[in-house]
Amino acid sequence: AELEREVHQYTLNAPYCDCCHEPLHECGVETSEELKIIPQKVSVVRHERTKYACRQCEKTQTTSKIITAPKPANMIPKSMGTPEAFAAVVTAKYVDALPLYRQVEILKRSGIELSRGTLSNWCVQLGNKVDVIIEVMRAHLLNEKLICADETTVQVLREQDRSAQSKSYMWVYRSGEFVEQPIVIYDYQPSRAGQCVKDFLGDYSGYLLTDGYQAYNGLDNVSQAGCLAHVRRKFTDAQKAQ
Numbered sequence: 180a181e182l183e184r185e186v187h188q189y190t191l192n193a194p195y196c197d198c199c200h201e202p203l204h205e206c207g208v209e210t211s212e213e214l215k216i217i218p219q220k221v222s223v224v225r226h227e228r229t230k231y232a233c234r235q236c237e238k239t240q241t242t243s244k245i246i247t248a249p250k251p252a253n254m255i256p257k258s259m260g261t262p263e264a265f266a267a268v269v270t271a272k273y274v275d276a277l278p279l280y281r282q283v284e285i286l287k288r289s290g291i292e293l294s295r296g297t298l299s300n301w302c303v304q305l306g307n308k309v310d311v312i313i314e315v316m317r318a319h320l321l322n323e324k325l326i327c328a329d330e331t332t333v334q335v336l337r338e339q340d341r342s343a344q345s346k347s348y349m350w351v352y353r354s355g356e357f358v359e360q361p362i363v364i365y366d367y368q369p370s371r372a373g374q375c376v377k378d379f380l381g382d383y384s385g386y387l388l389t390d391g392y393q394a395y396n397g398l399d400n401v402s403q404a405g406c407l408a409h410v411r412r413k414f415t416d417a418q419k420a421q
Contacts, residue, residue: 185215221289224261226250255304265305268298313364317379320362325355325386325404328395330371341369350375373397 194203229248236243254262271277279298286293320326330350336343348371353363368375373394380387384400390409395401 219267219285219289221286221291254308255301258301260301265301268301269305272302316362316364319360320352320354320364321380321383323354323358323362323385325388326380326383327353327355327388328376329390330375330392330394333367338369345369346371348375350379352379 191203195201196203228250231246231248232243253260254265260268268279268282271282272279279295279302282298283293283295328350330348333347333349334343335341335345335347338345338347341347347367347369350366350368351363352366354361366375366379371394373396376394377397380398380401382400383398385402386404387395387398387401388404388406389395390406395403
């Protein structure tokens with residue numbers, strides 16, 4: 180109901196009755212609706228910066244300074260992308276799970292030649308830009324009474340001083356299910372050591388909900404809370420064994 184409506188009206192050029200050939204009068208409108216989807220629209224933002232010079236200096240001085248009107252700073256200096264372009268690429272990759280090489284092919288259909296390396300560079304630099312936001316989220320998370328934590332393996336290619344077959348880990352921390360402002364933070368670490376948890380949670384004191392992995396036991400100020408789904412698994416395993 181809240182979508183924009185594009186209205187097409189249809190009328191008869193000569194509304195006359197087929198039987199008696201008398202003029203017809205309007206007695207209502209029959210309506211039907213169709214869904215219209217337009218793929219991403221690609222356009223170019225052209226910045227025209229006016230340049231200024233001093234006529235008096237041109238007449239009286241050996242040199243004349245040219246002054247150019249400034250333009251808004253780009254999120255990534257010297258980049259050809261706009262905030263809208265950055266948001267589209269990042270959302271497609273990290274929310275819709277659309278790999279960058281597929282995004283390159285989609286852009287090609289619009290006549291836009293952007294390399295996968297360019298899009299990767301955007302993602303890396305934009306990731307660095309949000310570090311300050313992540314730190315604020317982390318501070319907010321550490322004030323919660325309950326934190327849920329888990330870790331899972333992830334493979335990283337071309338990581339410095341490590342083979343491609345090495346196991347790395349994504350540690351995930353989130354607030355409880357019923358908080359008004361949920362926080363979820365992914366913390367990449369090259370190992371599954373308990374020090375990774377200590378570095379992230381620090382002196383956190385509250386309830387920590389985990390799957391019982393022993394690395395979480397190294398925290399002094401937390402109250403350990405077990406995951407009921409993992410507890411239930413032990414009962415189902417026992418039931419199968421019977």
